[in-house]
Every structure is written in C-alpha cells, then in structure tokens.
Amino acid sequence: DGGITQSPKYLFRKEGQNVTLSCEQNLNHDAMYWYRQDPGQGLRLIYYSQIVNDFQKGDIAEGYSVSREKKESFPLTVTSAQKNPTAFYLCASRGHIYNEQFFGPGTRLTVL
Amino acid sequence: KQEVTQIPAALSVPEGENLVLNCSFTDSAIYNLQWFRQDPGKGLTSLLLIQSSQREQTSGRLNASLDKSSGRSTLYIAASQPGDSATYLCAVREGTNAGKSTFGDGTTLTVKP
Numbered sequence: 001d002g003g004i005t006q007s008p009k010y011l012f013r014k015e016g017q018n019v020t021l022s023c024e025q026n027l028n029h030d031a032m033y034w035y036r037q038d039p040g041q042g043l044r045l046i047y048y049s050q051i052v053n054d055f056q057k058g059d060i061a062e063g064y065s066v067s068r069e070k071k072e073s074f075p076l077t078v079t080s081a082q083k084n085p086t087a088f089y090l091c092a093s094r095g096h097i098y099n100e101q102f103f104g105p106g107t108r109l110t111v112l
Numbered sequence: 113k114q115e116v117t118q119i120p121a122a123l124s125v126p127e128g129e130n131l132v133l134n135c136s137f138t139d140s141a142i143y144n145l146q147w148f149r150q151d152p153g154k155g156l157t158s159l160l161l162i163q164s165s166q167r168e169q170t171s172g173r174l175n176a177s178l179d180k181s182s183g184r185s186t187l188y189i190a191a192s193q194p195g196d197s198a199t200y201l202c203a204v205r206e207g208t209n210a211g212k213s214t215f216g217d218g219t220t221l222t223v224k225p
Contacts, residue, residue, distance in 0.1 A: 006155075031211050033213075035215075040217070041217050042116070042201060042215035042216050042217040042218055043156075043201070043203075043215040044215075045212060045213075048211065048212065050211055058212070088153075090155055090156065092156075094211060098144075098161055098163070099143065099144055099161075099205065099211075100146065100158055100161045101146060101156075101158065101203065101213065102158065103148075103155040103156040103157070103158075104155050105154060105155045106153075106154065106155045108153070
C-alpha cells in the first residue's frame with residue numbers, strides 16, 4: 001500500500017527535551033511538508049522540502065528543525081526552544097501529476 | 113499574504129439535507145484549491161482538487177466549484193448522511209513554484225440522524 005506513515009502516534013515530552021517525529025512516504029513524491037494544527041484551527045506550515053538535501057522555513061519554523069537526507073524520509077525535531085510545542089503534527093507529500101497533497105495520520109505531542 | 117476564510121465555523125443539519133460549505137481567499141493568483149475532510153484526531157483525507165483553470169470537480173455526492181475572480185470556492189454535499197460528520201478544510205496553493213499552501217480553519221459539520 002502506498003502512503004505516508006508517521007510515528008509515534010502519541011508523544012510526551014518533558015520540559016527542555018528535544019524530540020523527533022518521524023515521517024516516511026513510499027509514494028515517490030519529491031515534495032514533503034510539516035504542519036502544526038492547534039485545536040479548532042487550520043494547519044500552519046513549519047518546514048517544507050521540494051527535493052532531497054534542500055528545505056525551506058515555513059511560517060512558524062522557530063524552535064523546529066528538519067533534515068531531508070532521503071527522498072522517502074522527512075523527520076521533524078521539536079527543540080527545547082519551541083515554547084509551546086503541544087499540538088497535533090501532520091506530515092504531507094505532494095504528487096507530481098496533479099500536485100495533490102496527501103497526509104499522514106499525525107502525531108500528537110504533549111509537553112508534561 | 114494569502115488569507116483563507118471558511119464560514120460558517122460550524123454547521124448542523126438533519127440527515128438528507130443538501131448543504132454548501134464556503135471557502136474564500138484573498139489572492140486570486142492560485143495554482144489549485146483542494147478540499148479535505150478531517151475526522152477527530154486523524155489526518156486529512158483529500159476529497160477534491162480543482163486546478164486554477166477548472167471551474168468545478170465532482171466525486172459522488174460531492175461537487176466543488178471555483179471562482180478565482182471572486183476568490184471563492186464552494187463544496188456542495190448532496191443528500192447528507194451522519195457519516196459525513198467531520199471537519200472540512202480548504203487549502204489554496206499559491207501560484208508559484210514554492211509549492212506552499214494556505215489552509216482555512218475549517219467548517220465542522222454535524223449531520224443528525
């Protein structure tokens with residue numbers, strides 16, 4: 001089955017810790033995205049990558065970091081510099097033909 | 113900067129009713145517009161994608177229209193069912209190669225049996 005997987009589904013972080021969220025796709029898509037969703041709100045773009053070894057900041061990149069060493073993988077690190085990290089994090093990729101976005105199931109991060 | 117607005121924020125209808133969800137955007141220079149469905153605690157499921165050159169797309173009981181000049185899109189749901197209850201989001205992809213999309217805050221639909 002082709003698709004996007006995210007792990008873990010739930011993640012708990014203590015104050016001052018860095019945590020890494022995993023995103024893997026087997027759709028052979030070049031472009032990948034990380035979004036943050038807060039309750040009752042739409043999605044806000046954190047980082048995106050249009051090709052391996054290249055990525056750009058989105059609207060709310062402060063306190064986050066990413067890497068894109070492989071086409072299939074786009075991990076997101078939430079650093080201790082992110083002051084309010086509790087949220088639902090969604091990873092997406094974009095197809096080549098119709099430029100349609102596809103989403104993973106999400107990771108819910110809670111700071112203890 | 114592109115801004116996307118969805119009104120109303122919440123909608124409750126009886127089963128069987130036809131309904132329209134609205135999405136408006138401020139910059140008409142878009143690449144495409146995509147409608148999604150999100151169930152509580154889940155990721156987004158793509159419903160319909162309209163390219164900037166198209167006026168509408170249909171899938172089953174769903175029909176999405178696009179009017180770029182007025183900055184509006186509508187999602188029409190025919191003969192609503194309780195299973196249609198979810199949050200519906202629209203996303204506008206900007207008309208450059210940057211590939212960024214701006215999302216509305218969504219409309220939460222409840223269909224009562």
